[in-house]
Amino acid sequence: MSEEPPELDRFLALVAAVQERDSSLTAIQAALLVAAKLEIARDSRAFARKLGIAHSLVLREINALAEREGMLEIVKRDQKTMRVHYILPPSSSP
Numbered sequence: 001m002s003e004e005p006p007e008l009d010r011f012l013a014l015v016a017a018v019q020e021r022d023s024s025l026t027a028i029q030a031a032l033l034v035a036a037k038l039e040i041a042r043d044s045r046a047f048a049r050k051l052g053i054a055h056s057l058v059l060r061e062i063n064a065l066a067e068r069e070g071m072l073e074i075v076k077r078d079q080k081t082m083r084v085h086y087i088l089p090p091s092s093s094p
Contacts, residue, residue, distance in 0.1 A: 011038070028053065028061040032072065036088045044084040055082065062086055 011034060018030040025033075032047060034040075041047035044062055048055040062084050065072035076085040 011035075011040070014038075026061060026064075028057060029065050032058070032061060032065060032086075033088065036072070036086060042085060042087065044086070045081065059084060 011031075014034045014037075015027065015030045018033055019025050019027065022030075031051065032041075035047055035050075036042060041050055044058045045055055047053070048058040059082065062072065062074065066074050066086070070089055070091055072086050073089050074084055074086050077083075078085075
């Protein structure tokens, strides 16, 4: 049995901490916030690919976060690829 890399453990711990602070967040939403903060992924397709999640689920969670003021800001949408680029607003801290 192989051990998980320390980066993965850190990422999962940060996701859990974000969810603990805001229990209304789904695991994917918390992971999106952490990934944006750590600059792991700043667009929907990269996030979906890196975490092995369906792109449609990621899009749904990004839109839900964007509807909550101050959580996540959509900066660009590519209509052809459906890729959504996002950033954390300056006042946001996951």
